[in-house]
Amino acid sequence: xxxxxxxxxxxxxxxxxxxxxxxxxxxxxxxxxxxxxxxxxxxxxxxxxxxxxxxxxxxxxxxxxxxxxxxxxxxxxxxxxxxxxxxxxxxxxxxxxxxxxxxxxxxxxxxxxxxxxxxxxxxxxxxxxxxxxxxxxxxxxxxxxxxxxxxxxxxxxxxxxxxxxxxxxxxxxxxxxxxxxxxxxxxxxxxxxxxxxxxxxxxxxxxxxxxxxxxxxxxxxxxxxxxxxxxxxxxxxxxxxxxxxxxxxxxxxxxxxxxxxxxxxxxxxxxxxxxxxxxxxxxxxxxxxxxxxxxxxxxxxxxxxxxxxxxxxxxxxxxxxxxxxxxxxxxxxxxxxxxxxxxxxxxxxxxxxxxxxxxxxxxxxxxxxxxx
Amino acid sequence: xxxxxxxxxxxxxxxxxxxxxxxxxxxxxxxxxxxxxxxxxxxxxxxxxxxxxxxxxxxxxxxxxxxxxxxxxxxxxxxxxxxxxxxxxxxxxxxxxxxxxxxxxxxxxxxxxxxxxxxxxxxxxxxxxxxxxxxxxxxxxxxxxxxxxxxxxxxxxxxxxxxxxxxxxxxxxxxxxxxxxxxxxxxxxxxxxxxxxxxxxxxxxxxxxxxxxxxxxxxxxxxxxxxxxxxxxxxxxxxxxxxxxxxxxxxxxxxxxxxxxxxxxxxxxxxxxxxxxxxxxxxxxxxxxxxxxxxxxxxxxxxxxxxxxxxxxxxxxxxxxxxxxxxxxxxxxxxxxxxxxxxxxxxxxxxxxxxxxxxxxxxxxxxxxxxx
Numbered sequence: 096x097x098x099x100x101x102x103x104x105x106x107x108x109x110x111x112x113x114x115x116x117x118x119x120x121x122x123x124x125x126x127x128x129x130x131x132x133x134x135x136x137x138x139x140x141x142x143x144x145x146x147x148x149x150x151x152x153x154x155x156x157x158x159x160x161x162x163x164x165x166x167x168x169x170x171x172x173x174x175x176x177x178x179x180x181x182x183x184x185x186x187x188x189x190x191x192x193x194x195x196x197x198x199x200x201x202x203x204x205x206x207x208x209x210x211x212x213x214x215x216x217x218x219x220x221x222x223x224x225x226x227x228x229x230x231x232x233x234x235x236x237x238x239x240x241x242x243x244x245x246x247x248x249x250x251x252x253x254x255x256x257x258x259x260x261x262x263x264x265x266x267x268x269x270x271x272x273x274x275x276x277x278x279x280x281x282x283x284x285x286x287x288x289x290x291x292x293x294x295x296x297x298x299x300x301x302x303x304x305x306x307x308x309x310x311x312x313x314x315x316x317x318x319x320x321x322x323x324x325x326x327x328x329x330x331x332x333x334x335x336x337x338x339x340x341x342x343x344x345x346x347x348x349x350x351x352x353x354x355x356x357x358x359x360x361x362x363x364x365x366x367x368x369x370x371x372x373x374x375x376x377x378x379x380x381x382x383x384x385x386x387x388x389x390x391x392x393x394x395x396x397x398x399x400x401x402x403x404x405x406x407x408x409x410x411x412x413x414x415x416x417x418x419x420x421x422x423x424x425x426x427x428x429x430x431x432x433x434x435x436x437x438x439x440x441x442x443x444x445x446x447x448x449x450x451x452x453x454x455x456x457x458x459x460x461x462x463x464x465x466x467x
Numbered sequence: 468x469x470x471x472x473x474x475x476x477x478x479x480x481x482x483x484x485x486x487x488x489x490x491x492x493x494x495x496x497x498x499x500x501x502x503x504x505x506x507x508x509x510x511x512x513x514x515x516x517x518x519x520x521x522x523x524x525x526x527x528x529x530x531x532x533x534x535x536x537x538x539x540x541x542x543x544x545x546x547x548x549x550x551x552x553x554x555x556x557x558x559x560x561x562x563x564x565x566x567x568x569x570x571x572x573x574x575x576x577x578x579x580x581x582x583x584x585x586x587x588x589x590x591x592x593x594x595x596x597x598x599x600x601x602x603x604x605x606x607x608x609x610x611x612x613x614x615x616x617x618x619x620x621x622x623x624x625x626x627x628x629x630x631x632x633x634x635x636x637x638x639x640x641x642x643x644x645x646x647x648x649x650x651x652x653x654x655x656x657x658x659x660x661x662x663x664x665x666x667x668x669x670x671x672x673x674x675x676x677x678x679x680x681x682x683x684x685x686x687x688x689x690x691x692x693x694x695x696x697x698x699x700x701x702x703x704x705x706x707x708x709x710x711x712x713x714x715x716x717x718x719x720x721x722x723x724x725x726x727x728x729x730x731x732x733x734x735x736x737x738x739x740x741x742x743x744x745x746x747x748x749x750x751x752x753x754x755x756x757x758x759x760x761x762x763x764x765x766x767x768x769x770x771x772x773x774x775x776x777x778x779x780x781x782x783x784x785x786x787x788x789x790x791x792x793x794x795x796x797x798x799x800x801x802x803x804x805x806x807x808x809x810x811x812x813x814x815x816x817x818x819x820x821x822x823x824x825x826x827x828x829x830x831x832x833x834x835x836x837x838x839x
Contacts (some may be wrong), residue, residue: 097718332525346473362510
């Protein structure tokens with residue numbers, strides 16, 4: 096009954112959402128703070144002034160939202176927790192909006208990665224990448240990480256060169272939390288094939304990293320993918336975007352227009368605009384999360400946990416003498432969810448999302464009691 | 468820079484949304500009535516009671532919405548304007564929800580249609596079908612319509628048999644507005660390969676047709692695709708769904724989970740639930756549209772237009788002595804948009820969506836004045 100295509104798939108598994116009791120969810124890298132009040136106000140205004148518009152198709156390109164995103168990026172430079180001025184102005188034609196950055200990433204795979212060219216994928220990165228590759232029949236080669244868990248840029252570059260293929264890098268890396276500096280990304284760009292897309296997935300970039308958005312004018316093949324789901328308290332809105340030169344953006348639009356013209360509904364669009372217009376609120380949340388993360392990293396060190404030096408809103412950690420599965424289960428007993436991956440090589444780690452001060456205190460207490 | 472895949476695409480073109488002035492939009496088969504007030508109330512309640520949930524990922528399978536859709540179908544039997552009892556109960560595990568029926572349809576193409584089997588596609592049907600086929604590299608054979616513009620069921624069946632391929636039928640047919648009765652669909656099902664998917668796209672079925680949903684228990688290969696964008700006044704919400712047996716539904720879920728886990732955002736989900744729970748309102752709207760359509764068909768006949776006997780919320784029509792392009796332009800001068808397709812064979816037709824009584828009076832006046 097099913098296509099041969101379908102039978103080859105191994106879907107991605109997201110963080111669990113059990114319903115048996117109320118959990119403190121530190122397993123999906125969500126933002127522990129609510130969206131700002133202006134989001135609510137703008138939706139209410141839309142409902143009172145434009146309710147009948149719900150019967151109509153929305154703007155297929157969400158142009159108003161693109162304008163708002165461009166303004167936000169020009170203000171933050173792509174890093175909420177430590178804003179900087181970009182060397183040029185981002186214009187709305189450099190933005191593509193989709194139904195979450197997962198949809199945008201899947202379009203990136205379709206538009207820029209060929210089925211006859213082996214795509215290098217760092218081991219232990221966002222685990223959706225190999226799923227997209229499988230979905231569109233794109234061959235991949237897994238590139239082992241360095242000993243310090245960083246991405247091996249040289250081998251990624253070499254493999255892409257040898258295979259005349261594009262490159263995708265999660266920066267920060269989605270699973271480890273480690274980063275490349277902008278200089279390191281630029282060095283890769285200089286050595287990469289300028290005729291092939293170079294994609295940087297910056298889902299977590301707002302938490303004290305360096306964004307590559309400022310490199311867009313120099314490198315026409317660069318595509319930066321971002322999301323409203325982490326720093327912008329909008330996982331429930333399903334909004335993600337790509338920033339790139341207009342020619343690259345038009346390729347993503349072609350993919351969209353071959354599948355579903357209107358990925359962004361009328362109400363999420365309004366919520367997204369209000370989000371971008373109130374960036375100071377989200378910058379404050381990001382700073383609180385960064386502080387909490389750094390204090391949690393100190394706690395882990397003080398309590399003999401091994402943790403990678405994360406620049407994101409999560410921490411990847413393990414403790415000698417405990418299996419990852421066991422760490423996950425012991426914490427879950429206390430109604431706190433963290434993420435465990437059974438993948439070989441990281442099976443002893445757990446990934447813990449950073450919550451509020453109170454939430455992290457609760458977790459720390461559990462960790463002190465359970466793992467001695 | 469682009470994949471070879473991308474370079475082969477010819478995206479679908481939706482009804483225009485010009486901004487130079489305020490138009491009466493009769494070009495995208497939208498519902499002229501607003502959603503019912505309970506939709507607004509439910510969103511407002513969500514904002515006041517669960518606003519912070521926007522920071523969290525939504526339910527990946529929109530289970531509450533599936534429950535609401537199942538209840539709605541059990542009440543209407545799949546036809547709002549003339550409800551009937553189904554011979555069995557639709558359960559939530561028979562529902563798959565996506566970001567508009569366009570997304571659902573694209574997943575259907577991926578999941579059920581093979582790249583080494585020629586798919587028969589009736590000529591002049593929903594023009595997104597050949598785009599999906601191209602997107603996933605599915606070969607197609609165009610099956611000419613009968614002289615009366617109906618779909619040639621025999622040749623579709625024969626072609627599918629010869630090629631061991633699946634079948635997709637828009638019923639009512641998206642471009643012509645013509646229908647198969649349930650008996651005719653069942654006859655096709657009886658003669659089709661039971662090991663291959665048989666997809667019925669019922670986007671317009673709520674306007675006085677017969678739904679195939681009641682055949683689902685007898686035919687395990689049947690997949691019925693439906694939308695909130697037409698009869699349910701929800702084009703702006705981006706909600707569509709498939710109804711099928713659980714095994715077929717699980718295939719669509721596999722596609723989703725390989726691309727984007729959360730296609731339905733937290734707020735649209737609430738709006739969708741309120742929609743399903745207030746089906747009487749939408750049934751009244753559908754009845755008004757059906758009446759207006761039938762009266763418009765009479766008007767067209769009385770004024771020497773040729774129109775196909777539509778069972779949808781649109782009419783496909785032409786007038787001797789006028790090119791389709793000209794009909795479209797002359798009506799547009801009066802700030803009314805209708806849809807013209809330049810495709811050979813239908814280039815002299817326009818497709819006109821049915822509006823409210825007042826809107827149709829305005830259009831009729833223009834048609835009386837312009838085309839004499």
